[in-house]
Amino acid sequence: MSKEKFDYFIKGEKGKYEVVIGLEVHAQVLSKSKLFSGSSTKFGADPNNQVSLIDSAFPGMLPVINEECVKQAVRTGLGLNAKINNYSVFDRKNYFYADLPQGYQISQYKNPIVGEGKVLLDMPYGSKEIGIERLHLEQDAGKSIHDMDPSNTYVDLNRSGIALMEIVSKPDLRSPDEVNAYIKKLRSIMRYLGTCDGNMQEGSLRADVNVSVRKEGDKNFGTRCEIKNVNSIKFMQMAIEYEAARQVELIENGKEIDQETRLFDTKKNETRSMRSKEDAHDYRYFPDPDLLPLKLEQKLIDDLKKSLPELPDKKKERFIKEYELNAYEANVLVSEKEISDYYEEVAKFSDKKLAATWMMGDLFAMLNDKGLDISKSPISAKHFAELIKSIKSGEISGRIAKEVFEIMVESGDNPKKIIESKGMKQQSDPKELEKMINEILSKNKDKVDQYKAGKEKLFGFFVGQVMKLSGGKANPQLTNEILKKLLKG
Amino acid sequence: MADITNQSLNEIIENVKTKKVSSTDLTKAYIKNIESAKKLNAFVTTTFDQALDKAKQFDNKPNFDQLLPGIPLAVKDLFCTENTKTTAGSNILNNFIPSYESTVTKNLWNNGSFLLGKLNCDEFAMGSSNETSHYGNVINPVGDQLVPGGSSGGSSSALAADLTPATIGTDTGGSIRQPASFTGTVGLKPTYGLCSRWGIVAFASSLDQAGPMTKTIKDCAIMLESMSGFDDKDSTSISKKKEQYSKNLKDNIKGLKIGIPKEYRVDNMPKEIDELWEKGKKILKDLGAQLIDISLPHTKYALPTYYIVAPAEASSNLARYDGVRYGYRSKQGKDLIEMYEKTRSEGFGDEVKRRILIGTYVLSSGYYDAYYLKAQKVRQLIKKDFDDSFTKIDAILTPSTPSSAFKIGEKTNDPVSMYLNDIFTVPANLAGLPALSMPAGVDKKGYPLGLQLIGKVLDEQKILNIGYAFEKNCGFKNEIKKWWS
Known part of the structure; x- marks a missing residue:
């Protein structure tokens, strides 16, 4: 594969502008219960059915940290090659809103559980390292529903108190494509680790996007705007493109960029000012006196490190070595844990190269066509391996194999049985x-x-x-x- | 039988155990007292029917092995009680009926006692005279126009007036010890974390601690034993073996070293307080204790530190009272913000508003470092003062309050002079130490005065022992005439 050159710039009248992007990703921790209460975190329950007295902030209720959520944050930190802090503190972020029962969100401000780390991206122009500033644990808020009644707002507290990991990147991203690759990589790492399901439709992964622009070659950052709560990669990319163009236009017209918080309107495809720096909330952070500082023993961290699964970067290296795949094939096959598991099972019993070609060709096309995840594939890895074996041994030709594949999709049958019963065996005597x-x-x-x-x-x-x-x-x-x-x- | 209600809790328990009195008769006697003491305004809610049911259940199937067999108890209205209205002395909770029971009260009930009613207190425990309650001020049985202290003023009044055999309060800066001192009773603020905070309406989380209020030291030990204990629902609860404070109570304090901190002799302190302190020292010395002069140099910063830390935490703790999910909600207000504003304006009283404003201010960006952060640093210094002293001594003796009970209305327009009431009590809260106020004498007017014993972390037994020995040799007797009935 020939290496392309990075080329994402906004062209203004007076020159080319580089776009600088930093993301604050909110990833919902995979855990049975909430960060500080025993309520279930299951998605899709009836409103206010997964709410404890703690989540709804009744008088005298106290938070108790859920150890599993702490472990999940540590695992994620380790997966991001980050420093795990043995000492971290939960703070209260104070503000009033109807879906924030306590009147404050318990978060981590000065002392997060995870410090600096990094994520590697494979871009067409080579690999690129994105710095992680920090990862901290915090509570999610409830949901205000404004459109159920013309004059009242309804509040659903099912989400209130669910654990989130806020993963803050350094301003190292330079294009919507890199944002796409970064989110996908984060998602992949967390799914490998089992710390976040990464389901963007259900709101398990959302991001605040910080965007600024500067003339190509400039060393200093421009004034940034923060686009709040964007919940799909496509919207993130659209918001960045719009926002970068807006900022360039302001600069070119000799105007100042206000540091502000903006909203992305998905219908109009534009960002709008939400509040300026002057109106920014004073959250009056202070350590939550209901919770002691979180002290992690090194042994716990070491044990979690030992029990980490193989992560995509490592697995990619191994696939290249062990299965003689090229970098592109390896990249695709490790992108999701389920895909890599499927591939390894197939490769174990059949030809590794042929298996990769057939998976990335016919199998992915079929799954894509049907809108299915590999975990829901109508063809099991075992049957798929049989098919590859039959091709490799010359039992059936490539052309016949495509027919067998079609029948397998429809029937879910073993290819051996199909070849046998339909007499599709190759004449090789x-x-x-x-x-x-x-x-x-x-x-x-x-x-x-x-x-x-x-x-x-x-x-x-x-x-x-x-x-x-x-x-x-x-x-x-x-x-x-x-x-x-x-x-x- | 003579009036059982003026006996100590320990005596009453003995009488129940020996079947000299049934739980039902005991309960009826207190109900009679309470009904004739409405003037004191000590109760916000009474639960007589429920109490009589429980008493009857006990009498039908008595278990005399419990610590509090068949004993009716009234508690401060800051403890959430299942199916019984819990107001925290505030209008904003005037209709709040918890579906849960605080750990501390649950512990009391599990030891054989039951609820007699909920006692008036300063709104959200913010006050030193019980004048900030939405449900009116409480009268001190010592005298018609006197405050009972605060914030556990309903508790001290009810106890001194024989409306409950013992009670519990909460102490954030002196709210158990000061009212105990004002009413000639015993009050203990335990080590922070000894009693669970779960289910207690929060004022300042890092300082709040529940504790017993009783007529005698022995009663105090019984109550502490009943109410304390580790609770995994409170992250600041201390995990340790349960102690048998009453069984282990000893009056031999020979050889114990008692620290006398020079910083507790404050300007303009009434001579009577000084004399009381001298009297206390003499009694302990005569009992064989050794008096040692100590210095706690950061004591003078304790009150300002307290009045930054406590309001800061309170401003955040009270944010949940917004009219959205429970409690009072103003009928006015066109939108969410207006609903909040009206609800909180109408729901909170002036003192609570004052502290929310102070707390919001000291946490604001730009002021945080100068106030809250600095206060937390000073707090560490105050704690260190104690830690250093406790390497040489067993306990510290100080006055409980700078004066005896004052008149209703005397300080309501002067918050600073009101706050000064807490000057001897707040250091123990800031340092998380156990501190006991015990009656020690009366002033010229005949109003009770208390002395305070501060102990090491989790050294409740020792200060109870010192108090026990002191009590036997002090000769204090609470002479309260039942002028109200």
Whole structure:
């Protein structure tokens, strides 16, 4: 693969502008219960059915930290190659809102549980490292529903108190494509770790996007705007493009950029000012006196480190070595844990190269077509391996294999059974083939003479006749060999 | 039988155990007292029917092995009680009925007692005279026009007036010890974390601690034993073995070293307080204790530190009272913000508003470092003062309050002079130490005065022992005439 050059700049009248992007990703921690209460975190329950007295902030209720959420944050930190802080503090972030029962969010401000780390992105122009500033644990708020009643707002507290990890990147991203790659990589790492399901439709992964622009070559950052709570990669990319263009236009017209918080309107595809720096909330952070500082023993961190699964970067290296895949193939096959598991199971019992080609070709096309995840594939890894084996051994031809594949998708049957019952096995017995070919040659003596006289194009005709007679099952390679031998004689 | 209600809790328990009195008769006697003491305004809510049911249940199937067999108890209205209105002395909770029971009260009930009613207190425990309650001020049984102290003023009044055999309060800066001192009773603020805060309406989380209020030291030990204990629902609860404070109570204090901190002799302190302190020292010395002069140099910063830390935490703790989910909600207000404003303006009283404003201010960006952060640093210094002293001594003796009970209305327009009432009590809260106020004498007017014993972390037994020995030799007797009935 030829290496492309990075080329994402906003072209203004007065020059090219580089876009600088930093993300604050809010990832919902995969845990059975909430960060400070025993309520369930299951998605999709009826409103206010997963709310404890703590989540709804009744008088005298106290938070108690959920150890599993702490472990999940540590695992994620380790997956991001980050420093795990043995000492961290939960703070109160104070503000009033109807879906914030306590009147404050418990978060981590000065002392987060995870410090600096990094994430590697594979871009067409090479690999790029994105710095992680920090990761901290915090509570999610409830949900205000404004459109159920013309004059009242309804509040659903099911989400209130669910654990979130806020993962703050350094301002190292430079294009919407890098944002796409970064979010996908984060998501992949967390899914490998089992710390976040990464389900953006259900709001498990959302981001605040910080955007600024500067003239190409400038060392200093421009004034940034923060676009709040964007919940899909596509919207993030659209918001960045719009926002960068807006900022460039302001600069080119000699205007100042206000540091402010903005909203992305997905219907109009534009960002709008939400509040300026002057109106910014004073959250009056202070350490939550209901919770003691979180002290992690090094042993716990070490044990969690030892029990981490193999992560995408490592797995990619191994796939290249062990399965002789190229970087592109390895990248695709490790992008999701389920895909890599599927591939390894197939490769274990069949040909590793052929398995990769068929997975990335026919299997992915079919899944994509049906809108299915690999975990819901109608073809099991075991059956898929059988199919690859049959192709490799020459039992069936590539063309027949495509037919078998189609039948497997429909029926979910074992390919062996399909090949058997439909008689799709390739004719690979040389004696049988020779018999068949001799029969054809004796029936077409005139064509044989023409061939021998130099009309070698007729070779294709003989092959076609063999295929016709065998019902497409004659081994093409063997057919060629035998034909050549007999036509010489 | 003579009036059982003027006996100590310990005596009453003995009488129940020996079947000299049934739980039902005991409960009826207190109900009678309470009904004739409405003037004191000590109760916000009474639960007589429920109490009589429980008493009857006990009498039908008595279990005399419990610490508090068949004992009716009234508690401060800051403890959430299942199915019984809990107001925290505030209008904003005037209709709040918890579906849960605080750990501390649950512990009391599990030891055989039951609820007699909920006692008046300063609104959200913010006050030193019980004058900030939405439910009116409480009268001190010592005298018609006197405050009972605060914030556990309903508790001290009810206890001194024989409306409950013992009670519990909460102490954030002196709210158990000061009212105990004002009413000639015993009040203990335990080590921070000894009693669970779960289910107690929060004022300042890092300082709040529940504790017993009783007529005698022995009663105090019984109550502490009943109410304390580790609770995994409170992250600041201390995990330790349960102690048998009453069984282990000893009056031999020979050889104990008692620290006398020079910083507790404050300007303009009434001579009577000084004399009381001298009297206390003499009694302990005569009992064989050794008096040692100590210095707690940062004591003078304790009150300003307290009045930054406590309001800061309160401003955040009280944010949940917004009219959205429970409690009072103003009928006015066109939108969410207006609803908040009206609800909180109408729901909170002036003192609570004052502290929310102070707390919001000291936490604001630009002021945080100068106030809150600095206060937390000073707090560490105050704690260190104690830690250093406790390497040489067993306990510290100080006056409980700078004066005896004052008149209703005397200080309501002067918050600073009101705050000065807490000057001897706040250091123990800031340092998380156990501190006991015990009656020690009366002033010229005949109003009770208390002395305070401050102990090491989790050294409740020792200060109870010192108090026990002191009590036996002090000769204090609370002479309260039941002028109200």
